[in-house]
Amino acid sequence: MSTNQKSNRATKSGFAHEANEKVQAKYDVEQAQEALRWISDLTGEQFDISGQKDNFYQQLKDGRKLCQLMNVLNPNSISKINPGENSFKLMENISKFxxxxxxxxxxxxxxxxxxxxxxxxxxxxxxxxxxxLGRKAQKKGLSGLGPREAEKNERNFSAETLNQGNSIIGGQLGFNKAR
Structure with missing residues (x-):
């Protein structure tokens, strides 16, 4: 939580605290900065793209930029983006995203x-x-984020080729002695 936001949640302790610390340690500043830069580039909105945890949170917490991003990727996918400071409306933006x-x-x-x-x-x-989301956007021909998503590589073998595999005995099948 940022220092200026009051939390109604009890302080975590014991196992819950350890689990929370483990989750928080996974956060990657560079990945977050890439994501914010991508959002800024696609939406055309200029804002601080520092990947620091507090900035990442401040930029996205109201869900507005996320909704705008979604509308760029898939026009009119979110018809109404809630303005204001009402927590329920802002959480609704995130849910819509x-x-x-x-x-x-x-x-x-x-x-x-x-x-x-x-x-x-x-x-x-x-x-x-x-x-x-950036990988999906790349797959759909838009400006994306990160590595390209793999394509399905389905293979079809003839019945003859499949039957040839039945005659091969696996190297360890029934063999339990050292060579």
Whole structure:
């Protein structure tokens, strides 16, 4: 949490504290900076793209930039972006973004929960989501982020080729002595 935001959550201790520290340690400043630069480039909005945790949070916490990004990638995917400072409306922006990202092709494991961003529970997962979204954008011919997503490489073998594999005995099948 930033120093100027009050949390209603109890301080974590014991195992919960250790687990939280482990999650927080995964955050990568360079990945976050790449993600913010990508958002800035696509939306045309200039803002601080420093990947420091507090800046990453400050830039994305209201969900507006995320919704604008989604509308660039998939026009009109988010019809109304909520303005203002009402926490529920801002969390709704984040929720709209994750729903639109799933509709764009991201899986549940590639997205994040609203509290991961809004309450800074797991900014690393937010960053991973943006990178996954960048790979999907590349696949759809848009400016993307990170390595290109692999294409499906399906192979079809003839029945004869498949049957040839049945006659080969695996190297360790039934063999338990040292050579």
């Amino acid at each position: 994750t729903t639109a990202a799933k509709n764009y092709g991201l899986s549940d494991s590639e997205t994040f929960q609203t509290v991961d961003l809004f309450e800074q529970m797991n900014l690393h997962q937010v960053c991973l989501c943006l990178h996954a």
